[in-house]
Amino acid sequence: MMNNTQRIIVLDTETTGMNSVGPPYLNHRIIEIGAIEIINRRFTGKKFHTYIKPNRLIESDASKIHGITDDFLSDKPSFKDIAKDFFNYIKNSELIIHNASFDVGFINQEFSMLTKKIQDISNFCNIIDTLKIARKLFPGKKNTLDALCMRYKIKNSHRVLHGAILDAFLLGKLYLLMTSGQESIIFNKNIQNERNFRYIKKSITKKHRFLKIIKANKTELKLHNEYLKFLKEK
The missing domain is CATH 1.10.287 (Helix Hairpins)
Incomplete structure (x- = not known):
């Protein structure tokens, strides 16, 4: 297990489409990034959250999942406008993502489209996939974010739609429980430090x-x- 003093960033994204084959992911783009900081196994309260104008339409199936619309994004910044701040926020961190290949693929694609290209964020972050952790802990079982929240008794009834910042927070709580060993059998929703x-x-x-x-x-x-x-x- 990692050194607990390592800076952890729990991250989630929402996109214009749900196609997972790529890149270039059929030209789909990121429209929301949510990231939350954990240090010494405690949420610090620091976060990175932004909506992004993708310069393309959102597929209807994707919009039904996250509820984000084209009109809502019309006045939001482009990825190039937030890229530097985002990179500085995640670099040199333990980057925690559920089904990491999907989000990392999209992030790498966005960075590769910039003038100053970054080919692979794994060169600057240590990426940990919680889906792989969950599959080792619960082989043969459903290991979606919702299924894990139910398994660990984490309330997520307010999560009607997917959202990057809310999902990052839920994933952070799950990650702490999944990597804490014996303590994970104690279903106390107030365990946070x-x-x-x-x-x-x-x-x-x-x-x-x-x-x-x-x-x-x-x-x-x-x-x-x-x-x-x-x-x-x-």
Whole structure:
């Protein structure tokens, strides 16, 4: 696992179309970027969020997913206008993305279209794909953002439509849970920082040590077996 002091950026994008074959992705473009900073496993409150005018129409199927319209984007900046600030925000970071090949492909395409071309952001960021992490943790199961939120008891009922900044925040919470080991079985929606993780881990360790030292009665053994069954299922 990475050094916890490493600067983490959790990122998501929305696009004019959902075609995942490319580049050039049938000339589709990024229309929203949402990124949130995490340091020492805590959200710092710093973020990068912008809508982008793509200079092409949004496909109707994509608009149904994220709700962004052509009229809404008509007065927004082009990618070239935000490229420098965006690059400076993500460079030298651990870049956390769900299904990273999709977003990274689009980002690389946008940068490659500029006068000062950047061919591959992986040369400037360490990219971590949470979809790959989820598939290792939950092989054979559905591992979309919604499915993972349900699995980890993260409330996302307010997420009627996809949105880059909201999805980045949800993904950040999921990433902390998926990479925190034993603590992920504690479905406390208020867990947000390392101190709480350490406290919970210590409590679990004490509980297991307690069970090893003191002989349990029949009722306690039954409860313990039910608890182990619960852990196995989760």
